[in-house]
Ligand code: ADP
C-alpha cells in the first residue's frame with residue numbers, strides 16, 4: 248500500500264524509450280494508489296481526450312516518413328493542449344492524482360533532439376501553449392535493443408516510431424538521461440532492466 252500523503256492534485260508522468268515499461272508501471276502505480284484510497288486518473292499521450300486520441304491515430308500510424316519532425320511537433324502539441332484542457336487540468340482542479348504515460352519530455356526528446364534539432368522551438372511552443380510541468384517524472388531507463396524488441400513484439404498499427412529503428416531509440420535514451428540529470432528536482436531515474444515487480448516496488452518506494 249502506498250501512502251501518497253500530500254499527493255492530491257499532483258501530476259506524475261512516466262517517460263522513457265518505446266517498450267521500456269511505462270504503461271505497465273503507470274498502471275501499477277495507479278492501482279496501488281487507488282488501493283490506498285486515492286482518486287487517480289490514469290491517462291496517456293498522445294491521447295487522453297477524444298480529440299487527442301484522434302490525433303494519436305494520425306501520428307502513430309503509417310509510413311515513418313509520413314510527417315516531418317516539425318509537423319509532428321505541432322500535432323503532438325495540439326493533442327497535448329486538448330488533453331490538458333479536457334482531462335488533466337479538470338482532474339487536478341478536482342484534487343485527483345493524474346498519472347500520465349508520456350508528456351512534454353517526450354516531445355523534448357523525440358522532436359526536440361532525436362528526430363530533429365528543434366529543441367528551441369519545442370521549448371517556445373511549450374511555454375506559449377502548455378506551460379505546465381509535472382510535479383514528478385519517473386524516467387525509466389533501459390537497454391534500447393531489449394526495449395525495441397518488446398515494443399515490436401506488440402501487434403497493432405501503432406508502430407510508426409518503432410519502425411524508425413534502433414538508432415532513434417538510442418538517441419532518445421541519451422536525451423532522457425540528460426533531461427533526468429538536468430531536472431533532478433522533478434525527475435527520478437528508474438532502472439527498467441529488471442522484472443516488472445521489482446521495478447514497481449522501486450517506484451512505490453521512491454514515491
Ligand atoms: P511502454 O509503455 O514503455 O512502451 P509497456 O509497459 O507497454 O512499455 O511494455 C512493453 C512490453 O514489455 C509489454 O508487452 C509488457 O508486458 C512488457 N514488459 C513491461 N515491463 C516489463 C519488464 N520489467 N520485464 C519484461 N517485460 C516487460
Ligand code: TYD
Nearest residue numbers: 264265266292293323349353354357398408
Ligand atoms: P506510446 O504509445 O507511449 O509508445 P510506446 O508504448 O511504444 O512507448 O507513444 C507513441 C510514440 O509517440 C512513441 O514512439 C513516442 C512518440 N512521441 C513523440 O515522438 N513525441 C511526443 O510528444 C509523444 C507524447 C510521443
